[in-house]
Amino acid sequence: MGFIKKDWTPAQADEWTKEDWIAIVLSPLSYIFLTIGTGLSILLLPIGFILLALGIISALLMHLVIDPKLKVISSEFEKKQHEYLEKLEESIRWEDNDG
Amino acid sequence: MVEFQFLDWLWIIVFVLVMIGSGALFYRLGKRSESDFFLAGRGLPWWLPASSVYATHTATDTPIWVTGVIYKYGFAGIWYTFFSAWCAISAFVSTRIFRRSLAYTQAEWNTLRFGGLGAEMLRGWISGWQVFMNMFILGWVGIAMGKVCHYVFGWEIWIGLISFSAICAVYVLSAGYWGVIMADFQQGIIAFFVIVIVSMWGVFAAGGPSEIVYKLGEMGESWRLNPFAFTGWFEGDFPIAWFITMMVISILGGFGMGTSIDWYPEAQRMQSAKSVRDASYSIWWGSALVLVRNSIWAVAILGFYVMFPNIESTAEYEMGWFKLGFDFLPVGLVGFFFAAIIAIHLSTVSTHLNLGAMYFTRDLYHHYFKPKATEKELVWVGRIATFVLLIGSFFYGLMMEELTSWLIFALWLMAAGVWLPNILQVVWWRFNAWGYLSAWIANLGMSWMVVWILPSFGVIPKLPDYEQFWLLMILGALIYIPVTLSTKPEKMDHLVRYYAMSRPIGWWKPVKEEAEKRGLLKTIEPFKFTEA
Numbered sequence: 326m327g328f329i330k331k332d333w334t335p336a337q338a339d340e341w342t343k344e345d346w347i348a349i350v351l352s353p354l355s356y357i358f359l360t361i362g363t364g365l366s367i368l369l370l371p372i373g374f375i376l377l378a379l380g381i382i383s384a385l386l387m388h389l390v391i392d393p394k395l396k397v398i399s400s401e402f403e404k405k406q407h408e409y410l411e412k413l414e415e416s417i418r419w420e421d422n423d424g
Numbered sequence: 425m426v427e428f429q430f431l432d433w434l435w436i437i438v439f440v441l442v443m444i445g446s447g448a449l450f451y452r453l454g455k456r457s458e459s460d461f462f463l464a465g466r467g468l469p470w471w472l473p474a475s476s477v478y479a480t481h482t483a484t485d486t487p488i489w490v491t492g493v494i495y496k497y498g499f500a501g502i503w504y505t506f507f508s509a510w511c512a513i514s515a516f517v518s519t520r521i522f523r524r525s526l527a528y529t530q531a532e533w534n535t536l537r538f539g540g541l542g543a544e545m546l547r548g549w550i551s552g553w554q555v556f557m558n559m560f561i562l563g564w565v566g567i568a569m570g571k572v573c574h575y576v577f578g579w580e581i582w583i584g585l586i587s588f589s590a591i592c593a594v595y596v597l598s599a600g601y602w603g604v605i606m607a608d609f610q611q612g613i614i615a616f617f618v619i620v621i622v623s624m625w626g627v628f629a630a631g632g633p634s635e636i637v638y639k640l641g642e643m644g645e646s647w648r649l650n651p652f653a654f655t656g657w658f659e660g661d662f663p664i665a666w667f668i669t670m671m672v673i674s675i676l677g678g679f680g681m682g683t684s685i686d687w688y689p690e691a692q693r694m695q696s697a698k699s700v701r702d703a704s705y706s707i708w709w710g711s712a713l714v715l716v717r718n719s720i721w722a723v724a725i726l727g728f729y730v731m732f733p734n735i736e737s738t739a740e741y742e743m744g745w746f747k748l749g750f751d752f753l754p755v756g757l758v759g760f761f762f763a764a765i766i767a768i769h770l771s772t773v774s775t776h777l778n779l780g781a782m783y784f785t786r787d788l789y790h791h792y793f794k795p796k797a798t799e800k801e802l803v804w805v806g807r808i809a810t811f812v813l814l815i816g817s818f819f820y821g822l823m824m825e826e827l828t829s830w831l832i833f834a835l836w837l838m839a840a841g842v843w844l845p846n847i848l849q850v851v852w853w854r855f856n857a858w859g860y861l862s863a864w865i866a867n868l869g870m871s872w873m874v875v876w877i878l879p880s881f882g883v884i885p886k887l888p889d890y891e892q893f894w895l896l897m898i899l900g901a902l903i904y905i906p907v908t909l910s911t912k913p914e915k916m917d918h919l920v921r922y923y924a925m926s927r928p929i930g931w932w933k934p935v936k937e938e939a940e941k942r943g944l945l946k947t948i949e950p951f952k953f954t955e956a
Contacts, residue, residue, distance in 0.1 A: 349517065352513060360719050364723050370649070392701075
């Protein structure tokens, strides 16, 4: 799947790219198909099985597209998280800073 | 009333002890710090908050209103339950942005996104409103439990309301969010397992899946199987215009923060996840499970309809799924079913007790009253706030007589006028604290005007809920857009700091350029051709 980027640098992963938009489209579609497909499959209606399969496939595709990017965003952010948390605590303990 | 045997009581007693015990076991972890008491130390793998998302949104009142809409509208009523689909986009947009902010609460996020007096006013308002809202939700799920206990045991409503919420408070008071999340994990498993058993039992009591389809056809009610059986574009009480409104609210709402009342408990789960990726998957999978569960319920209710097709009273058919469990399960399993109802109830109550207490402790006490408070003191304030919320919820619960009208008002209308501002605060750099604050103030006044006051005086007709939503959105925009544009943007220093940390989506070009100029963003190396 050359169309979908697998190797990300931290700077590239921080940008909003087409992979995000593909996930943004596939994710609600997957929810819609899973919602209708589950019920109609339990009722043993053929259309239910088709919709359920579409729901599962769209969820898998979404995962394949977005997961490599999410991994890089997460690992990069975790490196800075401690420093960010210290700043957050400083802001809530504002009396200490104001003397 | 339902008659319980020894085995039924045994299930209930064992389950309650396990639920309390599993939560209270984490007492030592919960008392370590504010971060532990409210976010379990921010180190959870995705499946723990995901199970909590699922368990929390399986409340005692959920099967009541899901049954109500499916019985009334057939399988198409499933779209009433689709508001949880905001997580579809949120999991990859607003969840990512919020998790990167590291804010404990939405109120705290407001001070990271906005600055100055406006941001502090927003923080005060959102946190106060959330303390109230959590008390309100606790009241309404509590009264639903009261109704279930009245149906099963013939108890007075207040007994069911008070007793099970009080049991839940034991582990929330002792272990905080550690107790909530660990109990939610096992409650979520029990609840899902029992929902599948009871629903399939109901389906087979109605003759099985094929028989339900056949009987609906014989009754001339095959339309009930159609998920798109609407009453016209604008006509009837279930039009396509309503469906489109629901899709817009639920799906596009994922670009914003707070577009659904479920955002607030979910935001706590996002921050408790150990990474951005874990936060995204916890929200996505927790909600996927909620939607699948609703669909399983819907089939059971179609079976219930086949067996009991002519129930006129809403209050009676709303209890349909509970009736399937209590009337059709064999002795022994009825107690198992009731134990699962307790699990469903406790998971929701525990979340809102801890969440309301977090807004009070972090945003009001810690930030405004005592910024130098020690960790030990903050945990104790969290416990006291939990207790006060519990007592307050009993009063709210006893005041709510008509469950459905409150629920619809809370889900649709209290959010209508701030739905778009909740998205704008995420995607548009120019939207400022004064614009957002004015949207809230305008919405509070206008939602009451449009829904209750103007129709009672005959100034406007009583509008369907989807028309109220669009009207409130337009009226709100007429106030907050001019307010935003006529007041100064947030300070660039503040916006740049927020941008570098959270990397929001949308219209942030001036802020991004400034952040790049200051060297705060890593630049992407331009693509170069390399010689072979």
